[in-house]
Amino acid sequence: MLALIKKHRNSTAEQQQARVISLFSLVGMSITLLMGIVSLFGDNTILTIVLFIASITYLLAFFSVKRFDISISATLVIYSLYLLMFYLVFSGGVSLTGPLWIFIVAPVSVYVLGLRHGLINLSLFLCIICIIIFLPQQWVEHAQYSNEFSLRLIISFLTMSFLSALYEYSRMQAYISALELSRQYQELAMRDPLTKLANRRNAAAILEQEKSRLQRNNEPLSVLLCDLDHFKLVNDKYGHNGGDMVLTELSALFKEQVRQQDCVARWGGEEFLIILPQTSSEQASVIAEKIRSSVEQYTINFVKHQIRVTISIGISQLAEDQTIDELINNADKCLYQAKTLGRNRVHPT
Numbered sequence: 001m002l003a004l005i006k007k008h009r010n011s012t013a014e015q016q017q018a019r020v021i022s023l024f025s026l027v028g029m030s031i032t033l034l035m036g037i038v039s040l041f042g043d044n045t046i047l048t049i050v051l052f053i054a055s056i057t058y059l060l061a062f063f064s065v066k067r068f069d070i071s072i073s074a075t076l077v078i079y080s081l082y083l084l085m086f087y088l089v090f091s092g093g094v095s096l097t098g099p100l101w102i103f104i105v106a107p108v109s110v111y112v113l114g115l116r117h118g119l120i121n122l123s124l125f126l127c128i129i130c131i132i133i134f135l136p137q138q139w140v141e142h143a144q145y146s147n148e149f150s151l152r153l154i155i156s157f158l159t160m161s162f163l164s165a166l167y168e169y170s171r172m173q174a175y176i177s178a179l180e181l182s183r184q185y186q187e188l189a190m191r192d193p194l195t196k197l198a199n200r201r202n203a204a205a206i207l208e209q210e211k212s213r214l215q216r217n218n219e220p221l222s223v224l225l226c227d228l229d230h231f232k233l234v235n236d237k238y239g240h241n242g243g244d245m246v247l248t249e250l251s252a253l254f255k256e257q258v259r260q261q262d263c264v265a266r267w268g269g270e271e272f273l274i275i276l277p278q279t280s281s282e283q284a285s286v287i288a289e290k291i292r293s294s295v296e297q298y299t300i301n302f303v304k305h306q307i308r309v310t311i312s313i314g315i316s317q318l319a320e321d322q323t324i325d326e327l328i329n330n331a332d333k334c335l336y337q338a339k340t341l342g343r344n345r346v347h348p349t
């Protein structure tokens with residue numbers, strides 16, 4: 001169950017990430033294309049070429065989202081963005097406005113790479129930006145920024161990175177709690193609130209699942225339909241709370257009597273269904289008798305009372321070409337027989 005939720009969580013998160021990468025690639029492609037076209041009319045040929053290469057890279061990232069692993073497009077988007085930013089800071093872009101673009105790196109990095117990897121990559125990115133800015137002109141000629149500008153650029157980039165990380169962290173927390181809440185609601189929809197056993201809907205689903213699994217392997221499947229005898233009298237004598245206590249304690253007792261792979265479900269008010277995979281009706285009779293006898297000997301302590309109850313059990317084994325409804329109807333008929341023959345007994349198919 002946990003593995004299933006984790007898988008679902010991962011696939012939903014991946015789908016969301018894929019959508020953001022596609023969108024970012026499209027926007028990135030359009031902006032760099034537009035800037036490349038504008039740059040065509042200027043005199044900076046290298047900038048024009050770089051912008052067109054970036055535009056093509058985003059286009060590739062856009063198409064690779066659907067075709068390849070999402071990490072390929074994430075790598076393309078992130079590192080081509082980094083390279084473009086390094087070039088803009090190095091060259092100064094148009095009228096030394098190139099560094100203004102580096103702020104988009106922070107939110108995109110933490111979202112696409114995740115919080116931890118995003119922050120590691122952002123630290124490396126900032127180190128390289130600092131090297132470019134403070135590179136001595138006599139080594140390599142590059143755009144010259146004043147010290148005040150450089151310092152403010154780094155501080156505002158750090159602030160932006162911190163805010164992006166904070167936002168990503170809260171987003172992830174909200175996402176995880178929403179998933180946990182939905183898991184809890186799903187769990188509630190499958191369980192009987194009083195006994196915490198599988199409810200009727202859940203039991204029906206398990207039966208269908210077991211039916212196809214066992215029939216594929218040619219293995220038997222049996223069910224026990226258990227009904228408390230004269231339960232109305234228990235309620236009348238000890239009140240509804242006393243009745244509830246009996247149902248809860250017997251549920252635990254049933255679970256103790258069966259194997260891990262079996263399923264005990266609350267089928268109706270005082271009716272329980274026990275699903276026994278890989279069990280023939282003969283084997284199910286032995287289990288049913290064991291359960292009947294343990295209930296007969298069991299004492300439920302309620303306030304100052306000691307409550308004793310008995311149960312009747314109908315057994316049915318799934319026949320070839322039989323539906324689950326027919327299987328249950330058959331068990332119900334056997335249960336009816338057990339009741340009419342005097343209760344506190346097991347009636348086989």
Ligand SMILES: Nc1nc2c(ncn2[C@@H]2O[C@H](COP(=O)(O)OP(=O)(O)OP(=O)(O)O)[C@@H](O)[C@H]2O)c(=O)[nH]1
Pocket residue numbers: 194227228229230231232233235239240241242243244247268269270339343
């Ligand atoms: N306390 C409690 N009682 C319940 C619950 N669900 C059903 N019941 C009671 O179970 C009783 C079932 O009564 P009947 O259907 O007449 O059956 P019975 O008295 O067990 O008699 P037989 O089945 O013929 O042996 C009713 O009094 C219901 O109110 C529950 O969740 N808690």
